[in-house]
Amino acid sequence: MKIIDLLRDYFPKKKILESVDIEDICMDSREVKKGSLFFAIKGGNNHVEEAIKNDAALVVYDSEELLITDEKSIFTEDTISFMQKLAKDYRKSNKTKVVAITGSNGKTTTKDMVYSVLSQRFRTKKTQGNHNNHIGLPYTILKAQPEDEVLVLEMGMSGFGEIDLLCNVALPDYGIITNIGESHLEYLKSKENVFKAKGELLKYVHSENTIIFGDDYYLRNIPGTKVGYGNENTFKISEFIENDRGAEFKLAGKSYRIPINGEHNVINASFAVVLGLKMGLSLSEIEKGLEEVELTPMRFQKIEKGEKLYINDAYNANPTSMKLAIETFDKLYNKRACKIIVLGDMLELGEKSGEYHKNIKDYLIRSKAEYIFLYGREMKNLWSVCREDKRVYYFKDKDSISEKIESIKEKSVILLKGSRGMKLEEIIK
Known part of the structure; x- marks a missing residue:
């Protein structure tokens, strides 16, 4: 069954449903085209008229403040629940x-x-x-x-x-x-x-x-x-x-x-x-x-930049995934001249976040990396227990990490690991 058939069942008296068809679904008014079914979610209610002008087949919205009389519109108490x-x-x-x-x-x-x-x-x-x-x-x-x-x-x-x-x-x-x-x-x-x-x-x-x-x-x-x-x-x-x-x-x-x-x-x-x-x-x-698998970016993704090979595993992080990333990286690329680990905060860990960050030390001290760069407020906890290791540096911003990596002239491979909110991929220039 098509979506339009369901809508006709929902609204049997809505005449326009007899003549329209739905070619696409979207939640962003900038993506609306002819035949789109547009769901106005939260701020999307401000763009209902824009979607209609862009020839949407139908728009679903839930703002009681709007007085949309166009026959293409469907008002519902909650757009998300309707969807x-x-x-x-x-x-x-x-x-x-x-x-x-x-x-x-x-x-x-x-x-x-x-x-x-x-x-x-x-x-x-x-x-x-x-x-x-x-x-x-x-x-x-x-x-x-x-x-x-x-x-x-x-x-x-x-x-x-x-x-x-x-x-x-x-x-x-x-x-x-x-x-x-x-x-x-x-x-x-x-x-x-x-x-x-x-x-x-x-x-x-x-x-x-x-x-x-x-x-x-x-x-x-x-x-x-x-x-x-x-x-x-x-x-x-x-x-x-x-x-x-x-x-x-x-x-x-x-x-x-x-x-x-x-x-x-x-x-x-x-x-x-x-x-x-x-x-x-x-x-x-x-x-x-x-x-033939094509992986979503930032999952141990390899990015070559001249003499630098970045392993971007920075889509997300928690203690388990960070341990696995460090251990996997430790087994690889050991023929390259220089190995660098860049770690950003692990977010949403609750009351024991500081403890979880400090515990990463157990994996780092066994690492073969020549350099270990830490970034983020939570990573200060790890820095506090690792600062005597001369390989470990703490940075207040990502630009400084980029500059430090670029200053290392030898061929290098760099692991990036941190939670999505840290946006460690911005280190790659």
Whole structure:
């Protein structure tokens, strides 16, 4: 069923719905074109008339202060709630299979790998950018076409009830929980609560279609297909090796290769393998999907700038992901003359944030890096326990880090790791 058909059911007396069709969905009035369905969210209400002038097919708004009489307009008490209802009904009306992915680390990389694998067989769409919340998820569903066979949805959250809401809209057929880490401790206070919040997915997906990281303390005892390095897993990862070009591993006795480094990314790839097998893909299709994966930027992304190679892993950070990034970086590029680690604040860690930052010292002191640069208010905590290490420097601004890196004339490789709010990519000139 098309979106316009649902709207006709919602508003049977609205005559214009008989003659219009919807070609596109948008939330930014600057992107409106002929045939767009424009959702005015918050400040978007100020641009309803602009959207109509730009030939939108329909506009949905919720500002009672506006007196829009144009027949293309639809007033609702809450645009976001309306969009969620429409997305749920649209999802229910079509045969598209939905894959839901949540967890503290690795959601986006897993999403990219699952998408690449399933695209070898099915017409597949995925969450774009950071559209993984109560607005972005219904938006992603509505952007899909009725003929799409699979929709891979990333589900983010910061508190209780959010995954439940997203699942209630998306009604997933398959679910993946990557791990339970320290993300969102500012709001949820403990990893047990993070597990409860992420676990809201479980009541929506049958255990046969649930794939989880079986080595995780909080996930290992829940029903589902378990993936990991331990012997107790349904699918055991073995023979992991890596070099500057990527990683290789075996899963259930079959060899696979991915163009990205890290034992944690092998876990993410394994989720994609297992889901591919569950959905009937051949081994050759799965292999091809992994080898051809295009990752969302800032996930161990390699950027060459003259004699400098930047490893941009600065989309997000928490203690677990920072540890993994440092350990992975330590194994690689050791033939290059100079290795530099740049760390920015890990945000949203709550009351123990200072302690979590200080604990990074345990990984840094073992690092082979010649230079370690720290930036951000929270990183002062790490600096306070590392300042006697002559490799470690603290900077008040990113321009100074850029200048310091440029002053190192030898060939260098630089790891950037920090939370999204720190924008460490701005160091790359």
